[in-house]
Amino acid sequence: MGTPVLKRFMTLAGLASVLIPLLPAVVQAAVPAAWVQNSADHVFSTSSPPARPTTSIALFAARGEYEAAQVLYRPASAATGVSLSATALSGPDGTSIPVSEINVRRQYDHPDVILHGDGIDLKEYEVPPAGGTSFYDALIDNTPVSVAANYTQAYHYSVHVPAGQRAGVYTGSVTVKSSGGDVLIPVSVQVYAATLPPADQSTLKQNNWFASVGWDYKGAELAIPEQYADAAAYSPNWWKVIASFARNQAKHRNNVIYADFQALLIPDTTIDAAGNFSFGWATFDRFVKLFEDAGAMQYIYTPTLLEPHPVQGGSRPMLEMLKRGADGKPQKVLADPNTAETTAYLKKVFPALKAHLDTKGWTDKFYMSALDEPTEAAQVTAATWFYDIYTDYFPDPLTNEAHGYTFLPGAAENITTFTPYTENYEDHTGYWQDQRLKGKELWLYVCIVPWDYQVNRLIGMHLAKSRLLPWLVWKIGGKGFQHWGWNYWAYKPDGEFRGYDTFDGPQNGDSYIVRPDKARYDVYDSVRSEAQLDGAEDYELLNQLAAVKPVTAQAIADTVITDIATFERSGQAVTERHKQILDALVSAEAEPQLPYADDFSDASSARQWLVPINRANGQQESSWSVAGGEFVQPQISAGWDKAVANLKGRAYRDVAASVDLRITGVSNSGGRENWAGLMVRNLSGTEIDTGYLIAQRDNGEVFVVRSGTTLARAAVPGYVAGQRSRLRVVARGDTITVYAGANAAPLLTVTDKAYKAGDIALVTGGAAARFDNVKVNPETNPAEGRTVTATSSYLGDGWSPQGAVDGERGSTAGAMGWSSDADLATDHSESITVDLGSAKPVSRVDLYPRADAGNVGRGFPVDFTVKVSADRTNWTTVATRTGFATPGAGARTFPFPTADVRYVKVEGTKLSRDSNGHFRMQFAEIEVAGGNLAAGRAVSTSSSYEGDGWSRTALTDGQTRSALGYSMGWSSDGASTATATVDLAGPTRFSSVVLRPRTDGEALGAGFPVDFTVQVSDDNAGWTTVATRTGQTRPGVAGQTLSFTPVTARYVRIAATKLAADPVGDPRLQLAELEVR
Known part of the structure; x- marks a missing residue:
């Protein structure tokens, strides 16, 4: 057996096949014609069945949620009449999920997806198995089709769980029908006792800009009439399309509607020869009401009213305003800001807008926006004039602007909500977070960029990236997500709009995420729009979990995404975390305590730490390694925000953390002002601008910094440069206490409410340093620092x-x-x-x-x-x-x-x-x-696989939620029996042992022992059996609690004499955690 065999089920080689072997498969005599994959990984027409294909669908959903899987059909010989037929799902006590809540759609294979050239150059992308540029994206009708031999046709199977659905397991099937014979695929949906709010009551504000009228007055206005017959603006067919948009956006939780109020005023407004306005709101009201009635309108966002000059650009911003045209009708024109004319216009339109919104009850839902991606000081000046007038009429406004590559804090000062591009956010995290802490809202957005190793929703990228966009917003404490192109149906924003083919034309996925369903005056979804919907649902569930278990929510998120470039590319991993969120939501268990101690005597310690990825080249930002019994960061040139090592997949609220550190070199830039230290409670474990940076400068000063603001500083008595110094932080509630050097008394005490829970990291700023004796005590010893x-x-x-x-x-x-x-x-x-x-x-x-x-x-x-x-x-x-x-x-x-x-x-x-x-x-x-007495204790085992998140130490690390590459737990390796022993470090009284199974998706409970005993000992030599199990079945998430008469002992051992199979079929003893209580 040995390591190579074990790696078949625990090491992920390539992303398309990631974790598929972990899923239980129906044993078949031949390669199946149909198999199943999660909904967050790309599939291709050239995809072949994996070595152990999954042939059933298992979904896990909250009430009100959509959950999906992909069904792939690959006949050995040509087949005709291929389609999928779904049954209703039967649940507890006669309840059911009807067929009307199940949607099966065929995926469309787009032949000309652009990865490089023509204005785009992806650095990280997926390659179809047989090469080429064909990608599945659009979801079209499930009508019977012919499928060629050895061609993989993909389908998207989706279930919507009604909000009032009873919790429980629902079962049914979906059948692949074809001339080659039917293939039955069993389906199960576990509905949890948790409920998502409807789209218009969401905590995530999602704004995918959609084209209707106005906006740029070119492609936005051509999008609908160029794709649908007889659908000129405001025609019956145009309104039919807009109603379809509203229904689709409600489903996809796009709850911020992009409505150009000025453009929608044009049909009903009159302007007399003297310039007097009579504003007509009927078309605007009809438009907004469609979205409100559909459940898609939680907020209204109007396109920007200050536009760059057509020739001079941002150096000469222009106001979009309505004026009387030569034909006597209102028209949009551009005029210089801050003139008598434009000032008078704003003083007419703003009070009229306010009065109308008040009558409709929409004032508190309306976002005004002056600028889009400002780059020039002149734009800041114009926006200041604009908002000064606006706030005269809207004293408590909602205002929002997208900020692109250019960092213009002056522009940001004018608005209540910031939407920086992801790279702008990363480069200036301290500023954006400081503004958030002052009460302003933070959103994120992406567009055609980024192309490199970051999240985005371009077709050629890993599909999981589309799902992770809302996760990234959640990780940074954000409230909203924005993308410029929902249905801007052109290959490029400045390209040809007329007659563009959204299916077979060249495309990259930037300007649209849906496509026109021309026959029905509707839209076709895409695998990307469904992945983004899943991410929006994940965001809601994370918020619900964080309200009651903030540490759990943060820890789960940490195993999926850490920052804009450090995240899982595996859709299967994201899907598994979704289930773990649901499991944690309905569990009565308390927050995890995740103790950690390391003297770096073993080089494998480096696997516990995550170093951020450089967004441009995909390599680690800095060099960390275990050498000489220390954890070493040798680069003095590493930037102040780059040399970070995050304790992987762990989160903390009240915690004591300490480290021995020695600065071994400093950059000429900053000299002895450079530093090394700890991050506590940072939201993204691989950065220093959220949470609290507590560090020791090489000149002897210790400081506490939050999002770029210094909260406290003091010199350490007796500090000697180049010598080892101890740094300890105790964070409890709103108080952070810092101890440094050989001093028992606190050096610094800070009271701050900004960050309640987050990660732990080691960090250097312009310094090379060596770290040792890292200890993290999350109240497992509640006496520390008291x-x-x-x-x-x-x-x-x-x-x-x-x-x-x-x-x-x-x-x-x-x-x-x-x-x-x-x-x-x-x-x-x-x-x-x-x-x-x-x-x-x-x-x-x-x-x-x-x-x-x-x-x-x-x-x-x-x-x-x-x-x-x-x-x-x-x-x-x-x-x-x-x-x-x-x-x-x-x-x-x-x-x-x-x-x-x-x-x-x-x-x-x-x-x-x-x-x-x-x-x-x-x-x-x-x-x-107290509590779990095994937490953080030493473990010895009869054998152990060490890698991919499996290790002896993981058996008592406090982690009960398995995550490949982070903490899986412990697995035996290569024997038919197995033992694991925990040393409680002294006589201990206890009366139960809890065995937690692995919890990674459909591998839940694999490797749990069948026949075993729990034994105790005072000396690790003579053993007494306190519990025995035979014929143990595969457990659920809670595992098995074995209770017995209270005993006092130092050692606890599980001895398994009959093992169950791991997901590959090999006998192993696998546990996520062993607890002693």
């Missing part, structure tokens, strides 16, 4: 009350721990109390003796008690020791039945002497444990 009181305390030489909870288990110069300091000549009583901040379930207290050379165990009390309390008034003694022998190094553990505890007190009534003969009570550290 308030300590003591009957007496020695302050000096590294001793202090805070030293007892500084996260350092040993005793080193500057970090010795705590020591009493009273009545040194006589034996007496001393006590130390830790306040955990709030009551927590606790079942163990660990006392670490001092461990400095020659003094190991000195100062540890001889007679003492451990007491706990919820209120500091009523105390319960949970441990009593008399005549306690001088301990060696390492924790002395005191277990007890779980109790709700806020205060922990150790009271020594007989003390030992220190090296000077003085009676003292001394501890290097006091720790507290």
